[in-house]
Structure formats: C-alpha cells, structure tokens
Amino acid sequence: MARQSRPAPSSRDKSAPRLDPLRLDGLDTGFAGDIEPGGRTEGLAFEGTDLAALALEGTTFAECSFRDVAAHDADLRSASFLDCRIERLGAPRLAAPRSRWRGVEVEASRIGSAELYDGELRGVVLRGCKLGYVNLRGASLQDVLFADCAIDELDLGGATATRVSLQGSTVESLDVTHASLTDVDVRGARLHRVAGVDGLRGAILSSMQAVELAELMAAQLGIDVRD
Numbered sequence: 001m002a003r004q005s006r007p008a009p010s011s012r013d014k015s016a017p018r019l020d021p022l023r024l025d026g027l028d029t030g031f032a033g034d035i036e037p038g039g040r041t042e043g044l045a046f047e048g049t050d051l052a053a054l055a056l057e058g059t060t061f062a063e064c065s066f067r068d069v070a071a072h073d074a075d076l077r078s079a080s081f082l083d084c085r086i087e088r089l090g091a092p093r094l095a096a097p098r099s100r101w102r103g104v105e106v107e108a109s110r111i112g113s114a115e116l117y118d119g120e121l122r123g124v125v126l127r128g129c130k131l132g133y134v135n136l137r138g139a140s141l142q143d144v145l146f147a148d149c150a151i152d153e154l155d156l157g158g159a160t161a162t163r164v165s166l167q168g169s170t171v172e173s174l175d176v177t178h179a180s181l182t183d184v185d186v187r188g189a190r191l192h193r194v195a196g197v198d199g200l201r202g203a204i205l206s207s208m209q210a211v212e213l214a215e216l217m218a219a220q221l222g223i224d225v226r227d
Helices: 207-220
Strands: 028-030 040-042 044-047 060-062 065-067 080-082 085-087 090-095 100-107 110-115 120-127 130-135 140-147 150-155 160-175 180-195
Touching: 180 207
Parallel strands: 028 044, 040 060, 044 065, 060 080, 065 085, 080 100, 085 100, 090 110, 100 120, 110 130, 120 140, 130 150, 140 160, 150 160, 160 180
Antiparallel strands: none
C-alpha cells in the first residue's frame, strides 16, 4: 500500500506555493488491464505502460506512480490524480479537461498539447518538462510550481490562480486574459509574449520584467510613448 508523509508547510514566504514532499512506498506493479475505466485505481506502479487512446473518463488514480508511460489521446476527461508521481510521460496530446490533480509531481515529461481547461490543480509540481500548448483556461490552480520547464504557450485565460510560481522556466507566450491571480510569481521565468496584460494584476514580477512589459502595458492603456 502506498503511503505519504505530509509535514506542515513552511511559513517563511507566504506567497510561495505550499508544497509537501510526496512519498510512495510499497507499490504493486500495475498493468493497463488493472485500470478500471471510470473506477478507482490505487497503490500501483506503472512502468512502460501504453495508455494511448484508452477511454479513461472519470477514472481516479490514487497513490500511483507512472514512469515511461505513453498517454497520447487517452480520454482523461474528469479524471483524478491524487498523490501521484509521473516521470517521463510522453503525450503529443493529453486530453484531460475538467480533470483534478492533487499532490502530484510531474518530472522530465514531454507533452505537446495539454488540454487541462476547467480543471483543478492543487499542490502540483512540474519539473524539467517540455510543454507545448498548456490549456488551463477557466482552471483553478493553487500551490503550483513550474520548475526548469520549457513552455511554448501557457494559457491562463479566465483561470483563478493562487500561489503559482515559475522558476527557471521559459514561456514563449503567456495569456492571462480575464485571469484572477494572487501571489503568482513569474520572476523566475523568461516571458517572451504576454496577452491580456491587465490580467497580470496580482502577479509578482521582477523590475526588469516590469520594464520589458512597460511598452505593452502602455499600449493596453492607450498611452502614446514618444521620445
């Protein structure tokens, strides 16, 4: 049976994501046939498993690990991942709208299009991942860390995000149109393009980022800047 230890989070930086270490012990070996579509799968370790194109809508994975798993076009609508670790996931298209992710670590994974709109992310870490289009429109994010990730497009349009941090990451395009942000720290990211600049209210930027975005902010406000 899997177990995890959840110590109290540090209170030194109240704006930082509150993340606890995930520990999974004593997992049994899992196979694709062990997954009950729409049911609950618990305490299994999947390695090298091919989940591509499987119908897994509404399935709950609790205290599971996934390593070198392929999930292209698997139907993960409304699926739940609770206290799970995912390593080297390969998915040109991850179809998981309205899914729920709580206490999840995702490492060294490559995802082309991550369809996570209207989803819920709580206590999630993505580390060392290469991500194409990350669709989090209308999603709810709390205590989420992107560390050392390369992201082509991060779409937070209409999302509600609290204590989200981008560290050592590059984001080619960030969309925060109509987003509601609280303690969203982008100081550790290289931002190339930002859409919906007024949606950055509640974000934490470095002084250099503020200067770089000044021209775009002025245009949004209808300010004509001339020398």
